[in-house]
Amino acid sequence: xxxxxxxxxxxxxxxxxxxxxxxxxxxxxxxxxxxxxxxxxxxxxxxxxxxxxxxxxxxxxxxxxxxxxxxxxxxxxxxxxxxxxxxxxxxxxxxxxxxxxxxxxxxxxxxxxxxxxxxxxxxxxxxxxxxxxxxxxxxxxxxxxxxxxxxxxxxxxxxxxxxxxxxxxxxxxxxxxxxxxxxxxxxxxxxxxxxxxxxxxxxxxxxxxxxxxxxxxxxxxxxxxxxxxxxxxxxxxxxxxxxxxxxxxxxxxxxxxxxxxxxxxxxxxxxxxxxxxxxxxxxxxxxxxxxxxxxxxxxxxxxxxxxxxxxxxxxxxxxxxxxxxxxxxxxxx
Amino acid sequence: xxxxxxxxxxxxxxxxxxxxxxxxxxxxxxxxxxxxxxxxxxxxxxxxxxxxxxxxxxxxxxxxxxxxxxxxxxxxxxxxxxxxxxxxxxxxxxxxxxxxxxxxxxxxxxxxxxxxxxxxxxxxxxxxxxxxxxxxxxxxxxxxxxxxxxxxxxxxxxxxxxxxxxxxxxxxxxxxxxxxxxxxxxxxxxxxxxxxxxxxxxxxxxxxxxxxxxxxxxxxxxxxxxxxxxxxxxxxxxxxxxxxxxxxxxxxxxxxxxxxxxxxxxxxxxxxxxxxxxxxxxxxxxxxxxxxxxxxxxxxxxxxxxxxxxxxxxxxxxxxxxxxxxxxxxxxx
DNA sequence: TTCGTTTTTGCAACCGGTTGCAAAAAGCTA
DNA sequence: TAGCTTTTTGCAACCGGTTGCAAAAACGAA
Numbered sequence: 038x039x040x041x042x043x044x045x046x047x048x049x050x051x052x053x054x055x056x057x058x059x060x061x062x063x064x065x066x067x068x069x070x071x072x073x074x075x076x077x078x079x080x081x082x083x084x085x086x087x088x089x090x091x092x093x094x095x096x097x098x099x100x101x102x103x104x105x106x107x108x109x110x111x112x113x114x115x116x117x118x119x120x121x122x123x124x125x126x127x128x129x130x131x132x133x134x135x136x137x138x139x140x141x142x143x144x145x146x147x148x149x150x151x152x153x154x155x156x157x158x159x160x161x162x163x164x165x166x167x168x169x170x171x172x173x174x175x176x177x178x179x180x181x182x183x184x185x186x187x188x189x190x191x192x193x194x195x196x197x198x199x200x201x202x203x204x205x206x207x208x209x210x211x212x213x214x215x216x217x218x219x220x221x222x223x224x225x226x227x228x229x230x231x232x233x234x235x236x237x238x239x240x241x242x243x244x245x246x247x248x249x250x251x252x253x254x255x256x257x258x259x260x261x262x263x264x265x266x267x268x269x270x271x272x273x274x275x276x277x278x279x280x281x282x283x284x285x286x287x288x289x290x291x292x293x294x295x296x297x298x299x300x301x302x303x304x305x306x307x308x309x310x311x312x313x314x315x316x317x318x319x320x321x322x323x324x325x326x327x328x329x330x331x332x333x334x335x336x337x338x339x340x341x342x343x344x345x346x347x348x349x350x351x352x353x354x355x356x357x358x359x360x361x362x363x364x365x366x367x368x369x370x
Numbered sequence: 371x372x373x374x375x376x377x378x379x380x381x382x383x384x385x386x387x388x389x390x391x392x393x394x395x396x397x398x399x400x401x402x403x404x405x406x407x408x409x410x411x412x413x414x415x416x417x418x419x420x421x422x423x424x425x426x427x428x429x430x431x432x433x434x435x436x437x438x439x440x441x442x443x444x445x446x447x448x449x450x451x452x453x454x455x456x457x458x459x460x461x462x463x464x465x466x467x468x469x470x471x472x473x474x475x476x477x478x479x480x481x482x483x484x485x486x487x488x489x490x491x492x493x494x495x496x497x498x499x500x501x502x503x504x505x506x507x508x509x510x511x512x513x514x515x516x517x518x519x520x521x522x523x524x525x526x527x528x529x530x531x532x533x534x535x536x537x538x539x540x541x542x543x544x545x546x547x548x549x550x551x552x553x554x555x556x557x558x559x560x561x562x563x564x565x566x567x568x569x570x571x572x573x574x575x576x577x578x579x580x581x582x583x584x585x586x587x588x589x590x591x592x593x594x595x596x597x598x599x600x601x602x603x604x605x606x607x608x609x610x611x612x613x614x615x616x617x618x619x620x621x622x623x624x625x626x627x628x629x630x631x632x633x634x635x636x637x638x639x640x641x642x643x644x645x646x647x648x649x650x651x652x653x654x655x656x657x658x659x660x661x662x663x664x665x666x667x668x669x670x671x672x673x674x675x676x677x678x679x680x681x682x683x684x685x686x687x688x689x690x691x692x693x694x695x696x697x698x699x700x701x702x703x
Numbered sequence: 704t705t706c707g708t709t710t711t712t713g714c715a716a717c718c719g720g721t722t723g724c725a726a727a728a729a730g731c732t733a
Numbered sequence: 734t735a736g737c738t739t740t741t742t743g744c745a746a747c748c749g750g751t752t753g754c755a756a757a758a759a760c761g762a763a
Contacts, residue, residue, distance in 0.1 A: 039482060039508075041719060052743045057721060064722095067729090067741055087483040088421045088430065089719035092748040097421065099484075102465070107450030108645070110443045117440030120467035129484060132435070132465045134453035149372060150420040151432075151462060175372075258649055290651040312441070316591055318623040318652075374749060385713045390751060397752095400711055400759090422749035425718040 040083040049077035060085050091152060100128050100339065101148040101156040101176075105135040105163050108257045109283045111311040111328065115159055115181075118332040126340055128154070135163065141170035149174060155339050157181055161195070161228035162256065177342035181335040184227035185352035192342070194335045194353045198228050201324050201357050202235020205278035205306050208322075208359050210239075212304060212366055214275040216247040220264060220288065222256045222280030229280060232308070236278055249274055253284055261287025269295050276304040276365070282314045282323055289321070289364065305364040308357075320363035327355045373416040382410035393418050424485060433461050433672065434481040434489040434509075438468040438496050441590045442616045444644040444661065448492055448514075451665040459673055461487075468496065474503035482507060488672050490514055494528070494561035495589065510675035514668040517560035518685035525675070527668045527686045531561050534657050534690050535568020538611035538639050541655075541692050543572075545637060545699055547608040549580040553597060553621065555589045555613030562613060565641070569611055582607055586617055594620025602628050609637040609698070615647045615656055622654075622697065638697040641690075653696035660688045 046053045051074060058064035059074040066074075077083075091097040100123055106112055116132075123130050131153060138144060144167065148156060155177035158168045168191045171178040183193040202219075209217045219236045221229040229252065240248045251268060253260035261284035265277075269291060279285040285307030292299050299305055300322075307314065307323035314321040334353050342348050361368070379386045384407060391397035392407040399407075410416075424430040435452055439445055449465075456463050464486060471477060477500065481489060488510040491501045501524045504511040516526045535552075542550045552569045554562040562585065573581045584601060586593035594617035602624060612618040618640030625632050632638055633655075640647065640656035647654040667686050675681050694701070 039485075043719075053720080054722080054743060055741090057719095058742090061721080065741060070741075084479050084483055086485060086719055088485055089425055089748090090721070092422055092425070092719080092750085093721040095748085099464075107446055107453075110446060110646075113440055113443060113446045113449075116446075116449070116465070117467065117469070120440075120465050121469065124467060129480075130465045131432075132449070132453050132463045134450065134457060136450070136454065146417050147462075150417055152372075152419060152421055258646075262650070286649070286651065290649055293651050313443075313591075316619065316623055317595070318619065318626050376749075386750080387713060387752080388711090390749095391712090394751080398711060403711075419749055422718090423751070425720085425749080426751040428718085 039086070040081045042083075042085070045074065045077050045081055045083045048081060049074050096343075097152045097154055098128050099131050099151060099153045101133055101151075101153040102130040103133045103135055103144065103148075103156060103158045103160070103163070103167070105138070105160050106256060107134060107136060108255070109281070110313055111282065111309050112159070114312060114328060115332060118329060119157065119159065119336070122333055122336040126336065128340075135160075135167070141167045145170045145174045145176075149176065154343055155179070157335055157339060158183065159335075162223060162226040164225070165191075165227065175346075177339065177346055179335045179338050179342070181331055182228070184231060185354055189350045189352050192338050192348075192350050192352075194331050194338060195355070196326055196331070196357050197354050198231030199235035199238070201308055201326075202232040202237070202278070203239040204235075204324055204357065204359060205232070205308070206236045206239035208306050208365065209276040209278065209304070210243060210246070211368055212276060213369075214246065214304070216249070216274040217276045217278070218249040218251070218268075218274035220261070220268070220277050220279045220284070221250070221252045222260075222284060223254060224252045226256075232278075232280070247274070253280060253287075256281045256284055258283050258287035258290070260284060262291045263287075265291035266294070269297070273303060277306070279305060279307050282307040282309040282311050282321060285321055285323065285364070286313070286319060289319075299364050300366045304366060306359070307364075310360050314362070322362040322365040323360055324357050325360045326357055330355050372419070373414045375416075375418070378407065378410050378414055378416045381414060382407050429676075430485045430487055431461050432464050432484060432486045434466055434484075434486040435463040436466045436468055436477065436481075436489060436491045436493070436496070436500065438471070438493050439589060440467060440469060441588070442614070443646055444615065444642050445492070447645060447661060448665060451662060452490065452492065452669070455666055455669040459669065461673075468493075468500070474500045478503045478507045478509075482509065487676055488512070490668055490672060491516065492668075495556060495559040497558070498524075498560065508679075510672065510679055512668045512671050512675070514664055515561070517564060518687055522683045522685050525671050525681075525683050525685075527664050527671060528688070529659055529664070529690050530687050531564030532568035532571075534641055534659075535565040535570070535611070536572040537568075537657055537690065537692060538565070538641070539569045539572035541639050541698065542609040542611060542637070543576060543579070544701055545609060546702075547579065547637070549582070549607045550609045550611070551582045551584070551601075551607035553594070553601070553610050553612045553617070554583070554585045555617060556587060557585045559589075565611075565613070580607070586613060586620075589614045589617055591616050591620035591623070593617065595624045596620075598624035599627070602630070606636060610639070612638060612640050615640040615642040615644050615654060618654055618656065618697070619646070619652060622652075632697050633699045637699060639692070640697075643693050647693075647695070655695045655698040656693055657690050658693050659690055663688050
């Protein structure tokens, strides 16, 4: 059983308020009082109960961190950045795994029971309704890796997925391919839809080039591999823009399995530039998504919202860029 | 601002206790009262404040999930299993990232401020002092993937790392190698020490076989790759037991880089059998660590401890087994 | 219908803190 | 040293719940 304020007060021979004040910064306490209380606290090994104080202050410093894809290694990087960034600001992440959860209300209720100060939805595949549900419940929310609507209802930090689609198309066109393909992530994810849109738009400028399209069931290795194995049975394209990196790696695995080689037989460009894509035995050409900036910006936004809950929603969009590696042929000079 | 108990009580025209009771199971409430209160609660959109109730019950249902390696993909699997398993039991994981944290006291203080009901230390590299510090603070603790001491001070769930070392040695010996090597993880991790011990012990039975040893700085791709590149400049062994899977993959990358091939020039066996090792373009021969069982058992143990805090500490050890894949030559028939 | 039992309900105190307010102490000026 | 300000301190109420206890209500038996 932990030491309480009252015990410290008794030992120091002062009132409970005095103890409370020495532990709240900005409160008025004399130097003499402070040292006396701190001494007693140290001797007793006291540290204040954050949850009890939240009752009166209305602040728990708890932030819900909501995600749904625990099979995509990029989220390990995302969790690392979020946990450290939040910790550095004295906030604590309450991790929520929404795999298999379809009802936003459910998660809202759960996080509200814990009076989280805010919620970060970190996912490009969760429908916008989740972020909205939190907003409607009066909880500050940031949707990281979400879609930047033109009239955003919630704060969004991420990238312009339509533009990345165009970028990928241009990268493939630069190779002179005559048949390219879009192999997207799950159809209902806004990120997939936007990347698809941009890709198709850009390809419309090249009516002579054949374009095929398909979609994997998830942003995962297995889904990418399965879909590609299917495609390879038919008439595969020369170059593929894959939904994301982990999906790309699944695709690479399928290509290798069929005895084909990348980039000689088939070229691949992914999206994310996760750590693994840099590994020399993967060496994936991909579009860099600045996740560090996105996460840090999300955290800053969250912190700002804690002081200003009705802050006007904004979209923060970070530019991406192609990282040339080994899964597309070298560019002609 | 959320609805409170009091408001529900007023609307239903009953006492606050009555409302409280309808939301605590096992409490005595008449059917009539229950429906009346539930109606009012529904209309107001009330859900009880878990933190406030924790004040009197002494239970927050918050579990600290402590880890320090966010660069090893296996931990994404571990987080997935933990978050889901805890959620299923009505518990909530408070994620703590201990990268760069050297002082156990610090993390203890932090988690105590949030009155977590228990702590799971999920790491094979954190020194036992961390788990001990929690225990000494009177917080139920399970060390998952920790070392099973003969006189355990805290609950440990994991594998017999010494035995895995022996296993790996036998697997390499079965290939008839005359020069094998141990390429461990960080020297100060108990898991590294134990795997090393077992490996050396088993190799002592083969005095004719040359044995070399080295250690990478972390269980990470980069560390494995760096160390292997260094080793390859000298006189490499024929077969390597690598600290874990992600390290193995780093090693594979180094091998490929030097124009060598695996398993023809050099054989590799890892440890963990993480999802990625099954990927066809990695196809790592490795020792399977039953992480699903370990995680679930850890959770069960934690749940048991919540009811029985002074439960006598036990070690739960799960057997491992070699998974034959593509990075060791096929076994002679 | 009455009386003893059992169940249901409300009161009030408490969990571990915070905070507005007024009294007490300290500081300053003359 | 008196008189006025400013700072420090303690009191007491409150945050949103829970719970032991006793009163009230419902039940059952005679």
